[in-house]
Amino acid sequence: MENPEFSSRTRASDLQGLEKREFDVLVIGGGINGAGVANTLAQIGVKTLLVEANDFASGTSSASSKLIHGGLRYLQQGRIREVRNLIRERDYLRQNTSMVKDIEFHILITPDSWKKWEIRLGLMIYGILGGRMRFPKFHRNSGEYPSSVKGYFSYTDAITDDSRLVISNICSAHNHGAVCLNYVRFVALEKISSGFSAKVTDSLTGKGYTVHVRLIINCTGPWAAEAMRLMGAGNVPIIKLSRGIHIVLPSGIFNLKNAIAFRSQIDGRQLFILPRGEVVHIGTTDNFVRSPEERDVSTDEINYLLESTSAVFGRIDKASIITAFSGIRPLVSDSKDPGKATREFSILQEDGIIHVLGGKLTDYRIASRNVARLVTKHLGLSASIKGFPVIDYARENDVDKVQYDMDHECAITVEDIVRRREGSAIYSADAGTSMRMEAERHLMKRGVENQG
Numbered sequence: 001m002e003n004p005e006f007s008s009r010t011r012a013s014d015l016q017g018l019e020k021r022e023f024d025v026l027v028i029g030g031g032i033n034g035a036g037v038a039n040t041l042a043q044i045g046v047k048t049l050l051v052e053a054n055d056f057a058s059g060t061s062s063a064s065s066k067l068i069h070g071g072l073r074y075l076q077q078g079r080i081r082e083v084r085n086l087i088r089e090r091d092y093l094r095q096n097t098s099m100v101k102d103i104e105f106h107i108l109i110t111p112d113s114w115k116k117w118e119i120r121l122g123l124m125i126y127g128i129l130g131g132r133m134r135f136p137k138f139h140r141n142s143g144e145y146p147s148s149v150k151g152y153f154s155y156t157d158a159i160t161d162d163s164r165l166v167i168s169n170i171c172s173a174h175n176h177g178a179v180c181l182n183y184v185r186f187v188a189l190e191k192i193s194s195g196f197s198a199k200v201t202d203s204l205t206g207k208g209y210t211v212h213v214r215l216i217i218n219c220t221g222p223w224a225a226e227a228m229r230l231m232g233a234g235n236v237p238i239i240k241l242s243r244g245i246h247i248v249l250p251s252g253i254f255n256l257k258n259a260i261a262f263r264s265q266i267d268g269r270q271l272f273i274l275p276r277g278e279v280v281h282i283g284t285t286d287n288f289v290r291s292p293e294e295r296d297v298s299t300d301e302i303n304y305l306l307e308s309t310s311a312v313f314g315r316i317d318k319a320s321i322i323t324a325f326s327g328i329r330p331l332v333s334d335s336k337d338p339g340k341a342t343r344e345f346s347i348l349q350e351d352g353i354i355h356v357l358g359g360k361l362t363d364y365r366i367a368s369r370n371v372a373r374l375v376t377k378h379l380g381l382s383a384s385i386k387g388f389p390v391i392d393y394a395r396e397n398d399v400d401k402v403q404y405d406m407d408h409e410c411a412i413t414v415e416d417i418v419r420r421r422e423g424s425a426i427y428s429a430d431a432g433t434s435m436r437m438e439a440e441r442h443l444m445k446r447g448v449e450n451q452g
């Protein structure tokens with residue numbers, strides 16, 4: 001089935017008619033949480049408007065490790081319920097979503113690693129929580145790893161392309177009638193008798209619009225506290241921000257068939273090496289920052305990842321780094337150690353405004369359903385939300401990808417195409433360059449068409 005148009009043209013006509021239309025709900029933020037919420041609400045017939053200040057998935061949801069996982073390391077902190085919920089979601093997504101794939105991990109045993117019994121115990125509990133009881137087997141290093149590695153334990157989690165997961169939920173919401181607008185920023189809110197009058201601004205033209213809605217859903221991730229202040233929220237909870245970076249290197253340096261989990265000799269933190277086609281992603285770091293805008297990757301963070309990896313795999317030249325990316329975790333916690341802060345989401349409700357705070361990529365469906373439950377109650381609807389959200393969108397085959405991104409996934413800029421629709425800039429250095437040129441050519445042509 002052909003997907004409907006979702007482009008700069010539909011965006012412009014949606015904006016033109018925005019003030020005349022009636023919406024039940026305004027979702028603010030087009031990361032995984034906003035996309036999942038909008039998709040769920042659209043599927044149960046709620047009139048939904050979503051605004052995203054930049055491009056969809058331009059925040060944390062394109063800068064994660066891209067794992068759909070139960071969080072094995074959280075077991076060390078006794079976070080059993082959290083791990084069980086994440087495993088359930090992982091298993092749903094791996095069975096029902098073609099863009100979520102299994103990936104085998106090797107946990108390396110090195111002089112700095114966890115003890116064998118610790119890993120064995122952790123993997124046994126992880127297996128039981130996932131409904132699979134097995135005694136984890138230790139594999140001796142028979143030459144596949146450097147001699148500092150004594151051996152490894154293996155287990156399976158899942159991996160995805162985070163920004164495509166977001167875009168697919170957005171396109172699915174669009175298919176079900178939600179109006180989803182990228183490059184539109186929420187700027188102010190006023191309470192009125194029927195609900196709210198919200199002001200939004202088109203970031204591309206600077207033009208402002210006022211929309212009337214019955215409910216507001218704040219899904220602004222690391223910007224949540226800032227958005228709460230704009231809304232005049234009475235109680236802004238403690239939301240700490242932690243930056244995590246990944247470095248991207250050619251896969252030839254490691255020649256891995258599977259992902260690696262190992263422990264940094266510097267501070268004992270767990271790190272991953274994740275094979276992504278022609279490249280590997282190595283991450284991540286976990287350092288408090290003060291603002292969601294502090295996304296610049298620092299030399300210290302790069303050195304930390306390089307030194308930790310070099311201690312296991314031998315010296316890795318800094319010049320081999322193709323690129324790096326960083327994201328900010330919103331943590332609803334007052335823990336002094338970002339690594340120990342819970343990754344669970346919280347949902348707050350205050351005077352018709354619902355705030356989704358924290359959370360992971362993996363559990364976005366649970367957060368979305370919890371929000372939908374509150375929305376249906378508020379609107380007096382009797383819709384069942386069991387099993388939602390479903391991703392009711394698939395790209396067509398044999399299409400000009402860049403043109404498709406522009407016509408059916410509302411890509412507006414080169415970065416929207418290269419970084420968030422095609423993922424090429426972080427999955428392959430060469431493809432990134434050719435895709436960029438292709439995107440520039442198409443966008444220039446569209447610009448000429450629009451002027452003509």
Ligand SMILES: Cc1cc2nc3c(=O)[nH]c(=O)nc-3n(C[C@H](O)[C@H](O)[C@H](O)COP(=O)(O)OP(=O)(O)OC[C@H]3O[C@@H](n4cnc5c(N)ncnc54)[C@H](O)[C@@H]3O)c2cc1C
Nearest residue numbers: 029031032033053059060061064065067186221244361362
């Ligand atoms: C380094 C790192 C690794 C991670 N790895 C994993 C992992 O492997 N697996 C996993 O499950 N989770 C992982 N996570 C966590 C996960 O990525 C995040 O929890 C999730 O992406 C947060 O999504 P979100 O929608 O809440 O926020 P975001 O994706 O940040 O979306 C919020 C959006 O709101 C928009 N916005 C802000 N203010 C406004 C406004 N005024 N008007 C309109 N829009 C606005 C922003 O532009 C942004 O796009 C990781 C996080 C990090 C940082």
